[in-house]
Amino acid sequence: MNRVMIGLGALAFILFVAASSLFTVNQTQQVLITQFGEYVRTIQTPGLHVKVPFIQSVTAFDRRLLDYDAPGEEMILGDQRRLIVDSFTRFRITNPLLFFQTVGAAEQGIRGRLAPIVSSSLRRVLAGEPLLSILSTDRTRIMGEIRRQVNEEARRFGVEVADVRIRRADFPDENTQAILARMQSERERVAREARAEGAEVAARVRANAERDRTVLLAEAEANAQILRGAGEQEAIRVFAEAFNRDPEFYQFWRTMQAYREVFSGGEQRMVLTPESDFFRYFREMPAARMPAPAPAVPAPAPG
Structure with missing residues (x-):
């Protein structure tokens, strides 16, 4: 047992x-x-x-990528503007022994070491950059420089920084209203310039249209004058031929035209003597002959 x-x-x-x-x-x-x-x-x-x-x-x-979220901090940019920057950092432990010797066994301890490193790197780099650079394509270059500086200081803890990014950037509350007012003024200025340019273009278009209209009317009037002159020339030629061919008929036809123009309205008054040449054709008109009456039928003889 x-x-x-x-x-x-x-x-x-x-x-x-x-x-x-x-x-x-x-x-x-x-x-x-x-x-x-x-x-x-x-x-x-x-x-x-x-x-x-x-x-x-x-x-x-x-051994995976770890995250560190930095709280929002107010930064002064190169153009003296203030910006509240909220960033995050991704890193990995590459030297466990150095990490153990400098930070300890708890992984959370590295976040307290990274906080001042990230903050100081952000301040140093952003202090030399204007706001437009942060909002433009230069942001990639800026974040690369911040990552390089953070990585140089983080290596002494056995850590390699893979990326540092700005998650959010806001203006302080006291600057927001002033910025909005400036933005509104800028938009109003752009709108005024656009309206002025539009009015200028419209005036130019109207002037061109008026000029084209004047040219077209002048050309049309010139063509009309040419056609009218050609017509009158042709009429004169026809009248001349008619006059040369039969002067008496031409004179008669012209007199008939004058009669029609004078007597068609009914309101004209003319004081002329009957012997005036104007009434020549009235005087020369042959008198109308009345037909002779039929002979009377003799009465029948009484039977």
Whole structure:
């Protein structure tokens, strides 16, 4: 009975020692082995590993990208404008031993170390840049310089900074109304300039249209005068031919035209003597002859 108890106790001790000697490293971890606080080795290969039980300790660090969100801080830009900048930093632990020696076993400790580094780098770089550069394509260059400065200081903690970005940039509350007023004034100025340019273009278009209209009317009038002159010339030629061919008929036709123009209205008054040449054709008109009456039929003789 005692042998059985001793055997079971020995087996339990062996299992306990084995459990204390074996540990697993995940793919997302890197492990630091220390013995009585002194560094022994670093394990970055995932799988099952062995350590000396009871005297060696295992400290695991995340090997993935970690985030640090910096609170919003007021920065003074190169053009003396104030801006509240909210940034975030992505980093990874590349040297677990240096990280353990400078920061400690807790990963949260690095965030307290990164806070002043990120803040000072942002202030140094943004102090030399105007607002338009931050809002334009130069923002990539600016953030690259900030990341470089943060990375140089973060290496002494065994950390590599992968990226630093400005998440949000706002104006302070006391500047917002003034900026909005300036923006409104600028938009009104642009609108006035646009309206003035539109009025100028409209006036130019109207002037061109009026000029074209005047030219077209002048050309039309000139063409009409040419056609009218040609028509009158042709009429004169026809009248001349008619006069030369039969002067008496031409004179008669012209007199008839004058009669029609004078007597058609009914309101004209003329004081002329009957012997006037104007009534020549009235005087020369032959008198109308009345037909002779039919002879009377003789009455029949009484029978």
